[in-house]
Amino acid sequence: MGSNSDSKGEGGGGAPGGVSRRSFLQGMGLAVGVATVPLGLRESSAAPGAVSGIGPGPARLRLKINGAEKIVDVEPRLTLNDVLRDELDLTGTKLVCGRGACGACTVMVDGESVCSCMMLAVDARGKEITTVEGLAGSDGTLDPVQAAFIEFDGQQCGFCTPGMVVRARAFLNEHPEPTREDVQHGLSGNICRCGTYDGVIAAVLSAAGKEASKA
Amino acid sequence: MEILIPKTLDEALALMAERGGELTPIAGGTDVLVSWHSREHESLKLLDLSRLGAELGSIRFSDEHLHLGALSTYWQAIDNAQVREEFPLLVAAAKEVGAIQIQTRGTWAGNIGNGSPAADGVPALLACDAVVVLSSKSETVEAPLHEFWTGYKQTVRQSDQLIVEIKVPRRDRDFQHWHKVGSRAAQAITKVGVAMAHDAEGWRIAANSVAPYVVRCRAVEKALDEGRKFGRPEDLEELLAADVAPIDDIRSTGEFRRKVLARIIYFGLAEPSIKPLADVGA
Numbered sequence: 001m002g003s004n005s006d007s008k009g010e011g012g013g014g015a016p017g018g019v020s021r022r023s024f025l026q027g028m029g030l031a032v033g034v035a036t037v038p039l040g041l042r043e044s045s046a047a048p049g050a051v052s053g054i055g056p057g058p059a060r061l062r063l064k065i066n067g068a069e070k071i072v073d074v075e076p077r078l079t080l081n082d083v084l085r086d087e088l089d090l091t092g093t094k095l096v097c098g099r100g101a102c103g104a105c106t107v108m109v110d111g112e113s114v115c116s117c118m119m120l121a122v123d124a125r126g127k128e129i130t131t132v133e134g135l136a137g138s139d140g141t142l143d144p145v146q147a148a149f150i151e152f153d154g155q156q157c158g159f160c161t162p163g164m165v166v167r168a169r170a171f172l173n174e175h176p177e178p179t180r181e182d183v184q185h186g187l188s189g190n191i192c193r194c195g196t197y198d199g200v201i202a203a204v205l206s207a208a209g210k211e212a213s214k215a
Numbered sequence: 216m217e218i219l220i221p222k223t224l225d226e227a228l229a230l231m232a233e234r235g236g237e238l239t240p241i242a243g244g245t246d247v248l249v250s251w252h253s254r255e256h257e258s259l260k261l262l263d264l265s266r267l268g269a270e271l272g273s274i275r276f277s278d279e280h281l282h283l284g285a286l287s288t289y290w291q292a293i294d295n296a297q298v299r300e301e302f303p304l305l306v307a308a309a310k311e312v313g314a315i316q317i318q319t320r321g322t323w324a325g326n327i328g329n330g331s332p333a334a335d336g337v338p339a340l341l342a343c344d345a346v347v348v349l350s351s352k353s354e355t356v357e358a359p360l361h362e363f364w365t366g367y368k369q370t371v372r373q374s375d376q377l378i379v380e381i382k383v384p385r386r387d388r389d390f391q392h393w394h395k396v397g398s399r400a401a402q403a404i405t406k407v408g409v410a411m412a413h414d415a416e417g418w419r420i421a422a423n424s425v426a427p428y429v430v431r432c433r434a435v436e437k438a439l440d441e442g443r444k445f446g447r448p449e450d451l452e453e454l455l456a457a458d459v460a461p462i463d464d465i466r467s468t469g470e471f472r473r474k475v476l477a478r479i480i481y482f483g484l485a486e487p488s489i490k491p492l493a494d495v496g497a
Contacts, residue, residue, distance in 0.1 A: 051226050077216040077255040079248065099249045100317055101402050112319040118248040119320065120241075122218055123265040152361040165318070176459025188401030214331065 041132050045098050054122070063124055065090070066134030070104055072121070080124045081105045081116035084131060090160045092132035097145035106163040111188070112128035112169045132162035134171055144210055156194035164190045168204045176215070218261045225272045226349070226379060230262060232352040235374040238262040242286050243320035245313070246329040253480040264377075267303035271379060274298060283381040285324040289336060298367040302383065302488045304391040304410060308339035311393075315402045325447040326358065330368040330428060330446040336388065337429040338410035340381065341421035348380040348401060355379070387412040389491055392483040396475055398466070409479045411487070413439075420480060424470050425459040435480060445484070 008094070020130065025133045034047045055076040065072045072087045084090040084107070096104040097118050105117040108130040116157040135143040164187065171178070171186040178186065192200065219238065221227040231238065237255055240262045241247045247261070257491045264271065269348075271287040274295055281302060283292070289309035299306050312326075312335045326336040327347060337360075345360040364370050372378065390413035392442060397403030408423040418439040420432040434454045440444075445451055452473060461472035476494060 007490050012334045051219060051230060053217060053219045075216075079251060097378075100245055100313060103314065103316055106316055109319075113316050114319055115316045117251070118244050120218070120248070120261075122220065122263060123244070170227050171315075186315065187402075189316045190329070191402065197493060 014075040022052050029100075034140055041156065057176075061121055061125055063121065063129060065129045066126070066131060067128075074121060076120065078121050080107070080114075080119045080121045080129070081118055083121040083124075084116060084129075090131050090133050093166075094159060096159070101169060101191070102160070102163075104160050106190065107164045108166060108170050111170065111173065113167050118156065130166070132166050135165065143169060144207040148207040148210070149200070152199050152203040152206060154196065154199040154203035156192075156196045160190060160192045164192070168200070168207070172204065172208055172211065176208065177206070177212055182204065185207060216255065216257070216259050216261070218263050220263045220266060222266045223269055224377075224379070226265060227262065227264065228350060228352045228375075230378055231417060232375045232378045234260075235376070237324070238241040240264055240328070240377060242322045242325045243288060244319050246325060246331070267374060274382065276310045276386075279417040280385060281383040283383065285378050285380055286322055287324075288320060290315070290316040290322070301376075301385060302343065304339045304342060304388070304393055305336075305383070307391075307489060308335055308395075308410060311401075312336055313393050317346075318492055323381050327363060328370065328378050330364055330370055332426060332491070333368065333424045335395065335405055335423065338408055338421040338423050339432055340383065341429060342389075342391075342410040342412040342419040343383045344416070344419065346382040347378055348375040348382060349373075350379045351375045351377075357382070361431050367427040369428075372396075388412050388414045388489055389492075391489040394479045394483060394488060396479070401491050404466060407461075407472045407475045407479065409476060409483065409485055411480065422459060422476055424466075425461040425476055427460070430459060432480075433459050439484075445487055446479060448474075448477045448481040451480055453468040455480075 002061055003156055011131060038175040050125055058073045058075050060071060060073050063072065070088055074083055074087060081093060081095050084093050085095065093107055093116055096102045100118045105115050106113050107116045109124065109127050126149040145165055149165060151162065167190050175182050175186060178202060183201050189202065219230055221230055237260050239247060241258055242264045268286055271284045273284045274287045275282050276290050277296060281298065289312050292309050293306055309318060312321055318422065322338050326334040343361055346357045346362050347357060347360055351373065352375065355488050358371055362371065390411065392411040395408040398407045405424045407425060410421045412419045418436045420435050422431060422432055423429045431456060434457045435451060438454060457478055459476065461469040463469050
């Protein structure tokens, strides 16, 4: 693994002042990464005309995540999910099945719902990535979908919730006035082991209604 | 693991000519990246096609054909009003590939190139007589989709070729039916799936998960073309014995698949899932 930097100076969600288990583990990873990163990382955007090839060692990727440019030096085998969680500390996006079958890792890529576990980080270059951390306003105002999930208890253990919320946001962008059946079909790629689907559907329908009445 | 990232189709084809035998093309990644964390340390060499969207990413119509660019996704087809109107069978199938998160990334061409017998995008393409367009550095050739696979995950694609497009003939189809049986309605891999279509050239019946690759059911097509009526599903079962070879696996059994396949076709003939245009809104 390698280091990461942030061109806008906005850090991840680490525990301020203390050493969390996560930051400790990441610190360990960083130490190993520094020792193994070869001199002169190859930029993945090579000179025009040349076919760029990267790997197996780290390559520098510029990614646009929640409106901010992020620069990471990572092995090209890493998925977008790996980079979000392990490099950028955006751990709202979960990893569950690792094979595109559960939706817990859902993010938006150029507005479309995508399983981040099945997209290489290399492929995300030049695209607008939105994670669950990017839904609330900069002043902390929750997205109507997030507020509705709270109001309608759209979660139980909560592990599928970030993926559900991101998919619900993208779904309402696609279907501003959905029926219950639309919601069921539109969120069918997100699995909840606790079975809290009724709360999820009620939340999405409520958010849709509130957005429609404002429009 | 290495990734080669061509920026034009010419560059990609030059790489395929040099070292196509060792390269795995990757588009949406919904096949290559399944359970990736158990395989990511393999010495794979990927040819990342993600920068070729301008050349291979569009869906367009010519006088004779619908052209699905090799990087076009199920979601693009679902989202295209003209495709929805002219090719409802393709759209019905596209809506049942995984779920939306797979449909936004999975490509029609990847489903073909990967060669899975369970590929959900493929029966509808077969029923619509699709043609695969393959390019190498030196030439572009076409292969009818029904001749594309030669065995389980074996295809006629040469090591220096890339699929660049799928062509689907524009025809008046007076019968279309798609039915998929999985463990649940979404996010399930198919136990049995069938796409059926009829046009001036005759019947096309294509089924997935019942043979080493997605197949046309020729004996049933021939019987229907000859005007045979089926009074009971068991008669179809007899004919299908020559067409398919379903196996027992983690998802189902051969016997279940044979019986269900016959019944999907039988009940589909009586009541197709896609209504002819004249009936819509009547």
